[in-house]
Amino acid sequence: MYTITVTNQNGWKNKGNTSSRSNCKCGSWKNHWEFFSNKNLSLQKCSLLGCSNPAEQAAHVFRSEEGMYEWLVPLCRSCNHPTNEEYFSLKIGAVLVNANKAETCE
Numbered sequence: 018m019y020t021i022t023v024t025n026q027n028g029w030k031n032k033g034n035t036s037s038r039s040n041c042k043c044g045s046w047k048n049h050w051e052f053f054s055n056k057n058l059s060l061q062k063c064s065l066l067g068c069s070n071p072a073e074q075a076a077h078v079f080r081s082e083e084g085m086y087e088w089l090v091p092l093c094r095s096c097n098h099p100t101n102e103e104y105f106s107l108k109i110g111a112v113l114v115n116a117n118k119a120e121t122c123e
């Protein structure tokens with residue numbers, strides 16, 4: 018499964034410390050999100066509930082109920098806090114791309 022859409026807006030967390038993680042074969046995580054969603058990330062709005070800024074980055078997020086499974090979601094720079102341990106809410110319908118390289122591009 019390459020993409021899902023957000024159906025449960027609560028309980029998301031930033032994966033954290035992903036800046037040191039090497040990019041995938043797509044060249045960047047933004048490219049990876051665009052390739053598998055078939056959308057232009059820069060034309061999306063930030064996926065954080067309540068934020069209307071344009072999206073700028075593909076952030077690694079997960080929901081603990083879903084077994085730490087990692088997804089990429091478009092966020093604006095000011096909403097992407099990799100070290101933030103707090104839960105946040107995403108917009109219903111936001112497009113999430115599978116961040117597992119072995120299941121996608123490699």
Ligand SMILES: [Zn+2]
Nearest residue numbers: 041043049122
């Ligand atoms: Zn990739």
Ligand SMILES: [Zn+2]
Nearest residue numbers: 063068093096
């Ligand atoms: Zn934002």
